[in-house]
Amino acid sequence: MNSLVIDSLSVRYGAASLSLEDVSLTVPQGQIVSLLGPNGAGKSTLMRAVSGLLGVHGGAVASGKVELLGKDVTNDRSSKRVKAGLAQALEGRQVFPGLTVAENLASGGHVRRYRRAQELEVRERVLHHFPRLGDLMARKAGYLSGGEQQMLAIGRAMMSQPKVLLLDEPSLGLAPKIVADVRDVIVDINKEGTSILLVEQNAAMAMAIAHYGYVLEGGRVVKEGKAEDLRGDAEIAELYLGASAVGTAEPAPAVQATGIDTEGAIQHV
Numbered sequence: 022m023n024s025l026v027i028d029s030l031s032v033r034y035g036a037a038s039l040s041l042e043d044v045s046l047t048v049p050q051g052q053i054v055s056l057l058g059p060n061g062a063g064k065s066t067l068m069r070a071v072s073g074l075l076g077v078h079g080g081a082v083a084s085g086k087v088e089l090l091g092k093d094v095t096n097d098r099s100s101k102r103v104k105a106g107l108a109q110a111l112e113g114r115q116v117f118p119g120l121t122v123a124e125n126l127a128s129g130g131h132v133r134r135y136r137r138a139q140e141l142e143v144r145e146r147v148l149h150h151f152p153r154l155g156d157l158m159a160r161k162a163g164y165l166s167g168g169e170q171q172m173l174a175i176g177r178a179m180m181s182q183p184k185v186l187l188l189d190e191p192s193l194g195l196a197p198k199i200v201a202d203v204r205d206v207i208v209d210i211n212k213e214g215t216s217i218l219l220v221e222q223n224a225a226m227a228m229a230i231a232h233y234g235y236v237l238e239g240g241r242v243v244k245e246g247k248a249e250d251l252r253g254d255a256e257i258a259e260l261y262l263g264a265s266a267v268g269t270a271e272p273a274p275a276v277q278a279t280g281i282d283t284e285g286a287i288q289h290v
């Protein structure tokens with residue numbers, strides 16, 4: 022069963038030319054699928070089409086469809102998609118800075134209308150992935166470090182117990198050590214069964230933990246394949262991993278637990 026299917030999707034903002042053109046992408050149940058591409062390729066547009074937030078940005082689906090957990094959600098509101106099992110963790114600085122860690126986490130669970138005892142139980146499970154946040158519950162999110170804010174953004178998304186998690190640039194602006202921590206959390210969350218669509222500028226990190234990858238350019242899918250094949254692809258290595266990374270990127274922890282180079286940001290942006 023596929024968690025997410027994007028079928029021949031085209032998207033336009035206003036009267037502009039298509040920002041996504043005939044894009045098809047699948048996230049099989051239990052897998053991490055990573056989406057690479059240079060600035061302006063359409064990665065955020067694709068995420069918005071999945072989360073139901075295109076309209077907020079003045080965009081609309083011109084043709085094609087989005088299926089979440091076997092149901093066509095192309096015209097569903099964002100809240101309905103969340104109720105159906107989708108959550109999105111935006112880049113870490115998007116947490117509510119004036120709210121405490123506990124309040125930020127609670128906001129992620131609102132859609133489920135938990136009773137207090139249930140909320141605490143889910144929070145406990147979420148905090149298991151983020152022990153550091155457990156020590157910072159009363160702290161305002163705006164005072165957290167970049168890495169802690171990113172962990173909070175993911176933790177907040179996990180509070181709705183999603184079946185499908187969208188991660189938008191989780192490594193952005195973080196030091197390599199923290200990127201490695203974020204990477205490990207993503208792998209752990211996935212191992213518990215959550216399917217993940219991961220947009221990353223840090224292609225080495227993304228391809229190391231993904232099962233499958235897609236490359237978007239100019240609003241179109243220009244390449245796709247199993248992560249292990251993409252890691253060995255000379256063009257991808259040159260454009261996205263840095264030429265020196267050819268043959269050196271290691272298998273995904275999901276496949277084989279190893280360390281990885283976490284510093285291979287996209288080169289041709």
Ligand SMILES: Nc1ncnc2c1ncn2[C@@H]1O[C@H](COP(=O)(O)OP(=O)(O)OP(=O)(O)O)[C@@H](O)[C@H]1O
Binds near residue numbers: 037058078
């Ligand atoms: N709200 C908007 N209104 C009009 N055009 C937009 C809007 N958002 C994005 N676009 C256009 O759609 C195209 C794809 O942009 P998008 O932000 O999806 O790319 P991206 O791959 O996420 O880029 P980046 O890595 O820089 O975030 C670009 O040409 C961009 O200018």
